[in-house]
Amino acid sequence: MKRFRHALIFFASLVVLWQIICWVRNSPVLLPGPLVVARYLGEAIMDGTLGVATWITAKRLLIGYGIGCVIGLPLGLMTARSKFLGDTVGLLALGLQTLPSVCWVPLALLWFGQSEGAMLFVVVMGTLWSVLIAVDNGVRNLPPIYVRAAHTMGSSGAHTLLKVVLPASLPFVVSGMKQGWAFAWRSLMAAEIYVTILTGYGLGHLLHFGRELNAMEQVIGVMFVIIGIGLLADKILFSPWEHFMHRRWGTARE
Amino acid sequence: MSISDELENIVPAKLVVEDVSKSFAGRGRRVQALDNIRLEVGEGEFVCLVGPSGCGKSTLLNLIAGLDYPDSGRVLADGRPVVGPGRDRMVMFQEHALFPWLDVVGNVMFGLKLKPGLTRKDRREVARYYLKLVGLEKFMDSNVHELSGGMKQRVALARALAPNPRVLLMDEPFAALDAMTREQFYVDMQKIWAARRKTIILVTHNVREAVCLGDRVLIFSAHPGRIREEFKITLPRPRDFSSLELAALAGDITRALKSHTTAEAAA
Ligand SMILES: Nc1ncnc2c1ncn2[C@@H]1O[C@H](COP(=O)(O)OP(=O)(O)O)[C@@H](O)[C@H]1O
Ligand SMILES: [Mg+2]
Numbered sequence: 001m002k003r004f005r006h007a008l009i010f011f012a013s014l015v016v017l018w019q020i021i022c023w024v025r026n027s028p029v030l031l032p033g034p035l036v037v038a039r040y041l042g043e044a045i046m047d048g049t050l051g052v053a054t055w056i057t058a059k060r061l062l063i064g065y066g067i068g069c070v071i072g073l074p075l076g077l078m079t080a081r082s083k084f085l086g087d088t089v090g091l092l093a094l095g096l097q098t099l100p101s102v103c104w105v106p107l108a109l110l111w112f113g114q115s116e117g118a119m120l121f122v123v124v125m126g127t128l129w130s131v132l133i134a135v136d137n138g139v140r141n142l143p144p145i146y147v148r149a150a151h152t153m154g155s156s157g158a159h160t161l162l163k164v165v166l167p168a169s170l171p172f173v174v175s176g177m178k179q180g181w182a183f184a185w186r187s188l189m190a191a192e193i194y195v196t197i198l199t200g201y202g203l204g205h206l207l208h209f210g211r212e213l214n215a216m217e218q219v220i221g222v223m224f225v226i227i228g229i230g231l232l233a234d235k236i237l238f239s240p241w242e243h244f245m246h247r248r249w250g251t252a253r254e
Numbered sequence: 255m256s257i258s259d260e261l262e263n264i265v266p267a268k269l270v271v272e273d274v275s276k277s278f279a280g281r282g283r284r285v286q287a288l289d290n291i292r293l294e295v296g297e298g299e300f301v302c303l304v305g306p307s308g309c310g311k312s313t314l315l316n317l318i319a320g321l322d323y324p325d326s327g328r329v330l331a332d333g334r335p336v337v338g339p340g341r342d343r344m345v346m347f348q349e350h351a352l353f354p355w356l357d358v359v360g361n362v363m364f365g366l367k368l369k370p371g372l373t374r375k376d377r378r379e380v381a382r383y384y385l386k387l388v389g390l391e392k393f394m395d396s397n398v399h400e401l402s403g404g405m406k407q408r409v410a411l412a413r414a415l416a417p418n419p420r421v422l423l424m425d426e427p428f429a430a431l432d433a434m435t436r437e438q439f440y441v442d443m444q445k446i447w448a449a450r451r452k453t454i455i456l457v458t459h460n461v462r463e464a465v466c467l468g469d470r471v472l473i474f475s476a477h478p479g480r481i482r483e484e485f486k487i488t489l490p491r492p493r494d495f496s497s498l499e500l501a502a503l504a505g506d507i508t509r510a511l512k513s514h515t516t517a518e519a520a521a
Contacts, residue, residue: 145347145349151339153341154365154368155368159368164353248357
């Protein structure tokens with residue numbers, strides 16, 4: 001409760017500061033005040049534009065992220081356990097992971113056109129390599145004693161993989177999935193801002209149009225929504241895992 | 255099978271190690287970890303292996319566990335060659351090797367889940383029985399990291415006992431514990447061994463520990479790993495770790511151990 005109060009006071013002061021700057025500078029075009037932004041958000045929610053854009057963006061993100069994880073997890077397991085795959089696919093992943101995923105946008109547009117396919121491709125590329133490398137890393141750092149202990153208890157093959165190797169690498173896997181999420185989210189926003197996708201306008205487009213129309217309250221309002229989604233995703237997707245790991249492993253809460 | 259069958263089913267086994275040799279590729283040269291080991295362990299017998307580190311004790315235990323294979327010779331459990339790990343031979347490692355992603359009871363149930371014919375409720379009951387046996391019934395739902403070193407080894411013991419193995423292989427399980435915890439363990443191990451009648455092979459550095467627990471103490475020497483000498487321990491049970499007789503006998507065995515190690519260093 002005390003922490004909540006601190007946060008509330010802190011953010012309220014920020015808004016007040018913002019309002020004071022607006023009064024002093026008085027240039028609504030460059031920096032609209034909090035009330036103007038709040039009015040825009042209210043209107044955009046009421047007329048549905050914000051809801052639709054959020055839904056389109058979230059759909060791209062979740063589907064692309066899901067595909068990236070579903071491919072990255074087993075691939076990471078495989079590259080860690082096979083020398084051949086580690087030296088080939090593993091190395092490829094390491095290289096591609098250093099590439100900012102927004103660099104995929106031109107190629108994606110060429111291959112898929114201004115479509116959902118291009119957006120999904122960018123998100124998948126952002127997710128896949130981080131997840132793959134994190135799982136690979138987790139499995140390689142696994143204390144061998146866990147697998148040996150499991151073998152003595154009659155576990156083998158797929159059972160060992162699913163019930164021992166995977167959960168044992170959970171701390172690595174979750175941090176990799178978090179990193180993949182961050183990459184995917186950033187690259188999707190960049191793509192939406194700079195490329196008009198004909199199959200639907202997401203939050204990035206809304207932000208872009210705000211700039212074109214010189215409607216700074218729209219730009220700032222959409223930025224708030226983007227921040228909100230980022231925080232929400234962290235709480236919904238990753239917090240439960242981090243809580244679980246904190247409880248079981250006894251690692252420090254961030 | 256019912257839970258009472260599961261808990262009453264006490265079947266000792268017999269282990270035979272027949273002319274087993276095992277070497278590893280070391281830096282540049284091969285390390286002969288085990289050289290022609292012969293060993294027979296009777297049903298329900300408690301055998302302790304002592305020797306300097308690097309003499310192949312863990313290697314021998316791994317071969318019996320089926321986690322590794324001999325270069326030559328063979329290991330028989332109950333007359334049948336060991337071809338891999340099996341729930342009839344459970345291992346307790348020096349590191350507790352408990353799974354941090356499971357709670358205490360989850361760890362104990364891990365092996366039971368792979369054992370056919372038990373419902374979830376049965377498994378929990380069996381796990382509870384063994385956790386009670388090691389004195390940790392209250393900690394069923396605790397997380398591993400919340401336990402002390404000694405408690406973790408107790409859970410590891412419960413986990414090893416839970417699938418009701420015929421053989422328990424223990425690789426320096428008490429080495430990392432403080433003296434007080436260890437001595438309590440000696441008392442409990444004797445009780446558990448008497449109650450569950452397992453065949454046990456215990457590897458240890460501690461000669462007094464070996465004398466306190468074992469029916470037989472085997473002295474190993476290194477390079478190549480061989481069994482040098484064997485002592486039958488006939489002290490009455492339960493044995494008191496701090497008794498004078500035990501200390502005297504341990505002294506004799508320590509001297510024998512030293513003579514083998516120095517002879518080997520001189521050679
Ligand atoms: N997996 C392995 N690879 C290479 N050398 C090994 C391996 N396991 C054991 N050794 C060697 O075999 C010898 C015996 O080891 P070990 O059985 O662990 O001894 P102990 O348990 O008696 O201390 C040592 O010299 C060790 O270095
Ligand atoms: Mg050892």
